[in-house]
Amino acid sequence: MILLVLLLTLKVPDAQQFVGSPKGTPLAGAQLDTRTREVASLLRCPVCQGSAVADSPAEMAVNMKAQVHELLARGYTEEQILQYFELSYGQFVLLKPKFEGVNALVWMLPLLALLIGGAIVAFKIRSLAAQPQPTPPGPPPPDADPYVARVRDLVSGEKQKP
Amino acid sequence: MNRSVLFIGIVIAAALVVILFVGLGKDPAAIRSPLIGRPAPAFALREVGTGRTIDIAQFRGKPLVINFWATWCGPCWEEHPILVQNARLLQPNVQFLGVVFQDTEEKIQGFLQQRGTAYPTVVDDRGKTAIAYGVGGVPETFFLDANGKIVAKYSGPMDAGIIQENLQKVMQQ
Numbered sequence: 001m002i003l004l005v006l007l008l009t010l011k012v013p014d015a016q017q018f019v020g021s022p023k024g025t026p027l028a029g030a031q032l033d034t035r036t037r038e039v040a041s042l043l044r045c046p047v048c049q050g051s052a053v054a055d056s057p058a059e060m061a062v063n064m065k066a067q068v069h070e071l072l073a074r075g076y077t078e079e080q081i082l083q084y085f086e087l088s089y090g091q092f093v094l095l096k097p098k099f100e101g102v103n104a105l106v107w108m109l110p111l112l113a114l115l116i117g118g119a120i121v122a123f124k125i126r127s128l129a130a131q132p133q134p135t136p137p138g139p140p141p142p143d144a145d146p147y148v149a150r151v152r153d154l155v156s157g158e159k160q161k162p
Numbered sequence: 163m164n165r166s167v168l169f170i171g172i173v174i175a176a177a178l179v180v181i182l183f184v185g186l187g188k189d190p191a192a193i194r195s196p197l198i199g200r201p202a203p204a205f206a207l208r209e210v211g212t213g214r215t216i217d218i219a220q221f222r223g224k225p226l227v228i229n230f231w232a233t234w235c236g237p238c239w240e241e242h243p244i245l246v247q248n249a250r251l252l253q254p255n256v257q258f259l260g261v262v263f264q265d266t267e268e269k270i271q272g273f274l275q276q277r278g279t280a281y282p283t284v285v286d287d288r289g290k291t292a293i294a295y296g297v298g299g300v301p302e303t304f305f306l307d308a309n310g311k312i313v314a315k316y317s318g319p320m321d322a323g324i325i326q327e328n329l330q331k332v333m334q335q
Contacts (some may be wrong), residue, residue: 009215012286013203014293046298058299059264063289088203088296089198 015084022075036069181215195315202312204292207284210270221257225332226306233273235300241319249280263292309333
């Protein structure tokens with residue numbers, strides 16, 4: 001009896017303090033297990049090296065997975081559960097970063113780099129195309145230098161001799 | 163074209179240097195928690211040894227230092243005498259509270275009997291309190307003001323200087 005009274009006085013932080021009342025339908029059975037695995041795979045295990053809560057055998061991950069299970073059974077939605085963990089751990093706990101703030105750079109920078117690279121290549125191609133084409137070689141100019149003209153005459157005269 | 167390529171290179175290199183400089187200048191133990199500035203998640207847990215329920219609401223009116231730890235954690239052993247010493251020094255103006263998770267009550271009692279304590283320690287059975295506080299590894303410590311708002315969080319073993327520094331932040335609130 002004393003133990004029961006004691007247990008009733010115990011209180012652990014509840015998701016309701018963070019994200020309010022459940023907005024979904026309480027799940028049960030196989031559907032609950034499937035959704036638990038799906039939602040837990042979106043959460044990072046805080047004591048592991050980049051593993052999802054769903055895949056980690058660490059006690060912290062097991063506890064987090066149990067909490068996901070309990071929240072889904074109470075009718076909390078995936079969005080509410082992710083928000084609950086994010087409010088405790090920050091965005092670090094989400095395996096898929098949100099498209100906002102500095103995180104947006106993670107999504108935008110590769111695209112931006114591709115666009116800048118493409119613009120540089122296009123600019124280079126255009127500037128090469130705009131350059132004047134080299135003119136084909138025409139007839140040799142008459143020799144202005146009298147020395148060269150004399151040499152040419154002598155050479156052609158030699159060739160004409162039998 | 164060569165000048166513009168050089169300019170782009172300098173801009174990219176400068177950006178990388180700034181990012182590295184900012185990153186290296188940060189204290190890896192000073193984790194920015196989303197809970198800072200918010201009311202601490204409420205809990206009432208069983209005290210080790212006495213079995214009575216301790217509700218953090220009963221400590222309203224004075225700063226509260228909540229230390230998450232476990233007997234299997236080496237840095238917690240290192241930190242424990244410093245926490246006990248500071249709790250003795252600062253009571254009754256500051257309250258300290260230990261929250262143990264992923265541990266057995268028998269081991270916790272043995273540890274406290276052997277090494278002494280100066281403040282209550284409660285057991286977080288299924289780690290729900292630790293999860294609500296965003297605890298990743300132990301030791302992690304939260305500093306609450308007299309109204310129950312989280313002012314600072316420290317990850318890793320603390321020395322007296324770190325405790326004082328964080329309590330000063332609480333007093334400035």
